[in-house]
Amino acid sequence: MSIAGQLRRCPPDLSSHSVAARLRFDPDEISAAANDFGGVVHSPPAAVFFPSSPADIAALVRLSHASPHPFPIAPRGHGHSVRGQAQASGGIVVQMSSLEGGFVxxxxxxxxxxxxxxxxxxxxxxxxxxxxxxxxxxxxxxxxxxxxxxxxxxxxxxxxxxxxxxxxxxxxxxxxxxxxxxxxxxxxxxxxxxxxxxxxxxxxxxAPKMVRWMRLMYTEFRGMTRDQEKLITMEASPESGRRRPDYVEGSVMMGHAMRSNWRSSFFSENDLRMIGELAAGNGGAIYCLEASFYYGYGHETAMAPRLEKLLEELSFVPGFSFTNDVSYFKFLNRVHDGEKRLRALGLWDLPHPWLNLFVPRSRITDFDAGVFRGIMKHSKFMGPILVYPTNRTKKDLEKLEDQNGEILKFCDREGIECKQYLPHYTRRDDWAKHFGRKWERFVQMKSMFDPKAILSPGQRIFNGPKLEAD
Ligand SMILES: Cc1cc2nc3c(=O)[nH]c(=O)nc-3n(C[C@H](O)[C@H](O)[C@H](O)COP(=O)(O)OP(=O)(O)OC[C@H]3O[C@@H](n4cnc5c(N)ncnc54)[C@H](O)[C@@H]3O)c2cc1C
Structure with a gap:
């Protein structure tokens, strides 16, 4: 029976009226809920649910759970999944943004x-x-x-x-x-x-008020990862002027994508030119260590952290350290600036076939040699920063998908046991492998808390309820 049919027949104690009043069937809402940031998977739900309170959601889930024909339900946060994980083909997408909530x-x-x-x-x-x-x-x-x-x-x-x-x-x-x-x-x-x-x-x-935000360039991958490891394990020592960082990340900068991917208020045009030249002389790629130090707490007397001593201990290319002092809010919201720029260029709402991997420390150098300096070396589709997409056409999407597949095959072949983050497997076996020895427990908890497999079907882990026509 269809969802609309079920709503007509369900018993009043399931608050079916409040559920029905919050469902929208109009094509614009359906089409929005059938899409996500990834732009690769498009599964239209039967309806979109706009709750005003958690009680509305509980009523909807009870309705499905109590029904002889349960229907799938996917909460949709902001739809930033990349493979339909927040979609519910033929079921109901719960638009979480319509809840009215409180902090913290x-x-x-x-x-x-x-x-x-x-x-x-x-x-x-x-x-x-x-x-x-x-x-x-x-x-x-x-x-x-x-x-x-x-x-x-x-x-x-x-x-x-x-x-x-x-x-x-x-x-x-x-x-x-x-x-x-x-x-x-x-x-x-x-x-x-x-x-x-x-x-x-x-x-x-x-909360701190300010952040000293640094980017340091390396020509050697191992040099960067060694320094990253040093930074995340070091002890702070006020006497020596050493300051432990509050944030550490890193990225690969591909010379050919330098201007499009790294143009931002962080680097000047001259910085980018210098970095581009460094990359060109280093086989097309260099590595960027990013570290930040918070300051400007209520109790603090010094304006800025003293970092000279720390920098002396790191092995970046001399002359290639870049520093900005920004507010804490601006630092945390930094990707939004990139988003605004890309939106203005019409480049935000493109497919994003992202691949996120946790690679074991012991194999990270092999990963660099095989992937950054191997598979990706000549790829003109590479973008180092999360928010940056590449080209518009479907052809390019397929090439990016192929490249992702190639990276995974390479890891498999070389025995690099990496773990996907935000994975999108389609076979249960792959999910079982992903969760490893925790898989049995995962299945056990599913049968305890969602025995009819109603929730988040877009992850494609369990076979959800079968949908029937009215
Ligand atoms: C530009 C960009 C940058 C990103 N950067 C990072 C990053 O730095 N680190 C990182 O970890 N991730 C990052 N992500 C990934 C992000 O964590 C995922 O996209 C995640 O899915 C959150 O997006 P969302 O809130 O829109 O959730 P959705 O995509 O809407 O939902 C994600 C999954 O959670 C389920 N879900 C949604 N709301 C709820 C809820 N209230 N209760 C239970 N289940 C729910 C959905 O059904 C779906 O299965 C980034 C994504 C983008 C697009």
């Missing part, structure tokens, strides 16, 4: 940028961030939430004190490390399979 007990639907704004008003801030903040709390907590602060504070999922979750049975449960821990730990990083996060209590600290 944050609504699952809220954007991190709004969490930041709100906490900064009180001089406080969450500790661990993704690079881009126009993502939802529920969306990143369902994945991990990995960024340059993770080496100090863990990913975002390690900074949650408590959550309110609606399970696949439609039950609303408050959970934490101590209270219903099996649900708490299933939902965090659980790719939407065990419950819909409607509230998350996030740990916060005093």
């Amino acid at each position: 007990d944050s609504g699952g639907e809220q954007l991190w940028i709004d969490v930041l704004r709100e906490t900064l008003r009180r001089g406080m801030s969450p500790r661990s961030w993704t690079d881009y903040l126009h993502l939802t709390v529920g969306g990143t907590l369902s994945n991990g939430g990995v960024g340059g602060q993770a080496f100090r504070h863990g990913p975002q999922i390690a900074n949650v004190l408590e959550m309110e979750v609606i399970t696949g049975k439609g039950e609303t449960v408050t959970c934490s490390e101590r209270r219903r821990p099996e649900l708490f730990f299933s939902v965090l990083g659980g790719v939407g399979q065990f419950g819909i996060i409607t509230r998350a209590r996030i740990a916060i600290d005093e």
